Amino acid sequence: MRRLLGPAGLLLALATSVAAAADKTIPMPPDHAYATLKPGPGVEVTRQQCVSCHSTDYIVMQPRGDAKQWDGVVTKMIKVFGAPVNDQDAKTIVEYLATQYGN
Amino acid sequence: MSDLSRRDAAKRIVRFGALLAAGGLAGPRASALAQDDPVLAGRPLVRYPEKTDLILLTSRPPQLETPMKYFDRAITPNEAFFVRYHVFPIPLEVDLATWRLRITGRVDRPLELSLDDLKTRFPRAAVTAVNQCSGNSRGRFTPRVLGGQWGDGAMGNAEWVGARLKDILTAAGVRQGAVQATFDGLDKPAFPSVPDFVKSLDIARIMEDQDILVAYQMNGAPLPMLNGYPARLVVPGWYATYWVKNLSEIAVIDHVFEKFWMKPGYRIPDNPCGCVSPGTAPARTVPINRMTVRSFIASPVPGTRLPVGRPVTLKGIAFDGGYGIQEVQVSSDGGATWRRADLGGDLGRCSFREWASTWTPAQTGPARIMVRALNRIGESQGREPLWNPAGYLRNVIEHIDLQVG
Numbered sequence: 344m345r346r347l348l349g350p351a352g353l354l355l356a357l358a359t360s361v362a363a364a365a366d367k368t369i370p371m372p373p374d375h376a377y378a379t380l381k382p383g384p385g386v387e388v389t390r391q392q393c394v395s396c397h398s399t400d401y402i403v404m405q406p407r408g409d410a411k412q413w414d415g416v417v418t419k420m421i422k423v424f425g426a427p428v429n430d431q432d433a434k435t436i437v438e439y440l441a442t443q444y445g446n
Numbered sequence: 447m448s449d450l451s452r453r454d455a456a457k458r459i460v461r462f463g464a465l466l467a468a469g470g471l472a473g474p475r476a477s478a479l480a481q482d483d484p485v486l487a488g489r490p491l492v493r494y495p496e497k498t499d500l501i502l503l504t505s506r507p508p509q510l511e512t513p514m515k516y517f518d519r520a521i522t523p524n525e526a527f528f529v530r531y532h533v534f535p536i537p538l539e540v541d542l543a544t545w546r547l548r549i550t551g552r553v554d555r556p557l558e559l560s561l562d563d564l565k566t567r568f569p570r571a572a573v574t575a576v577n578q579c580s581g582n583s584r585g586r587f588t589p590r591v592l593g594g595q596w597g598d599g600a601m602g603n604a605e606w607v608g609a610r611l612k613d614i615l616t617a618a619g620v621r622q623g624a625v626q627a628t629f630d631g632l633d634k635p636a637f638p639s640v641p642d643f644v645k646s647l648d649i650a651r652i653m654e655d656q657d658i659l660v661a662y663q664m665n666g667a668p669l670p671m672l673n674g675y676p677a678r679l680v681v682p683g684w685y686a687t688y689w690v691k692n693l694s695e696i697a698v699i700d701h702v703f704e705k706f707w708m709k710p711g712y713r714i715p716d717n718p719c720g721c722v723s724p725g726t727a728p729a730r731t732v733p734i735n736r737m738t739v740r741s742f743i744a745s746p747v748p749g750t751r752l753p754v755g756r757p758v759t760l761k762g763i764a765f766d767g768g769y770g771i772q773e774v775q776v777s778s779d780g781g782a783t784w785r786r787a788d789l790g791g792d793l794g795r796c797s798f799r800e801w802a803s804t805w806t807p808a809q810t811g812p813a814r815i816m817v818r819a820l821n822r823i824g825e826s827q828g829r830e831p832l833w834n835p836a837g838y839l840r841n842v843i844e845h846i847d848l849q850v851g
Contacts, residue, residue, distance in 0.1 A: 366540060366541045366543075367539065367675055369494075369495035369496065369538050369539075370495060370538070371506075371508075371536075371538055372494060373505070374505040374506055375492065375502055375505045377488065377489070378504075396534060396635075396637070396640065397506055397507065397534060398504055400502070400504040404504070404595040405592055405595070406591070406592065406595075423706065424639070424640050425638075425639020425641075426639075427639070
């Protein structure tokens with residue numbers, strides 16, 4: 344039987360026996376570069392504070408908006424999602440987003 | 447094993463090896479089919495573990511969209527099935543020797559079920575059902591709304607096999623006064639302040655629906671990790687937000703669960719259309735639930751140039767929230783007249799239904815093909831999109847633009 348299967352069959356048999364132990368592990372690709380934030384005052388604070396919970400594509404895909412929109416988003420991250428961002432950094436982030444991703 | 451399937455299996459293994467060697471990430475490529483679509487423009491195709499090339503929405507937590515070309519058939523391949531996680535980190539490893547599905551709360555006999563227990567202690571049940579993200583097509587809302595800016599590919603259809611949730615709860619013995627069950631998966635937020643992704647369903651609903659499963663098989667194979675390995679909840683007819691992945695705990699409770707992902711998250715206006723005037727907020731909301739009727743044209747792709755006078759086959763899928771598709775209609779004159787498309791095989795009331803129709807372009811110039819579906823209780827799709835602030839329930843009549851001559 345094994346001889347009939349040939350090299351591909353052996354590889355498959357090996358993979359099947361590994362699968363029978365049945366644990367699964369996958370590697371996680373790094374954040375994709377397509378979502379790099381635009382340069383500008385506050386970009387570093389914004390990047391550092393936001394990427395501890397999510398990649399920056401969460402930011403760049405959103406509709407553009409004024410300071411009111413971005414203040415709402417940053418406040419939600421702090422109040423609802425418990426992001427540990429202090430008041431000064433929150434202000435910097437809102438200004439950065441309203442400038443670079445404003446209307 | 448046939449030569450063909452053996453070759454395929456070997457190829458899959460080799461491909462996965464190459465993927466590991468490359469660090470799990472294929473190089474950035476423009477999403478070729480998406481160039482003309484403003485929502486998808488600029489978003490790369492990426493290849494994640496156990497997945498083929500999908501359109502990247504976000505890297506972490508991952509959200510990957512299925513290209514429209516896969517919706518020319520009823521069953522969506524596992525490797526092409528969309529991915530959507532809510533919190534980071536996500537589970538990257540499962541050891542079946544230690545993985546257990548715990549049934550806790552107001553039950554007579556708390557359970558800790560291994561995957562083997564799920565397979566052997568309960569009757570095997572199967573259902574073919576659509577899994578669609580609540581926010582599918584959110585990127586097309588006008589005025590735009592905040593949230594994941596999906597195109598139309600946050601959906602898929604698979605044959606799910608598993609144990610019935612009602613059988614599991616019956617084995618645990620639901621106590622008097624139980625109101626809901628909550629569902630939690632292995633994905634746990636990095637900070638304790640971030641709300642864990644937990645969803646709930648009414649006990650009454652669970653006990654009357656034979657098709658709600660704890661599924662351990664998807665299209666005849668174990669679930670991909672990113673689609674919920676080793677088991678996920680399957681709630682046919684309802685949006686994917688309830689289909690908790692990498693399921694680890696079911697708790698029976700004596701009240702209505704109202705933590706973040708049930709309230710204020712995933713709510714729709716409490717009225718028959720689930721909609722409000724664009725730009726306004728609803729007075730009252732309810733948890734999102736049954737899916738609206740939708741239909742799509744997967745082939746030909748938008749922008750295709752076709753010769754005059756030669757028949758072309760239009761193909762796609764239609765689905766609804768669990769009543770089943772009655773009819774699919776297409777129009778090539780801007781919706782003035784509609785003709786009935788041919789329906790493919792019926793795989794169940796919660797499945798994609800394939801449709802096809804032959805169209806012969808009569809004159810040169812731009813052409814628009816529209817599609818709409820009708821379900822078995824007379825629900826259909828509208829000419830104008832409905833709006834709500836979270837960008838849910840989209841089901842406007844879809845179209846593609848083609849070039850003739």
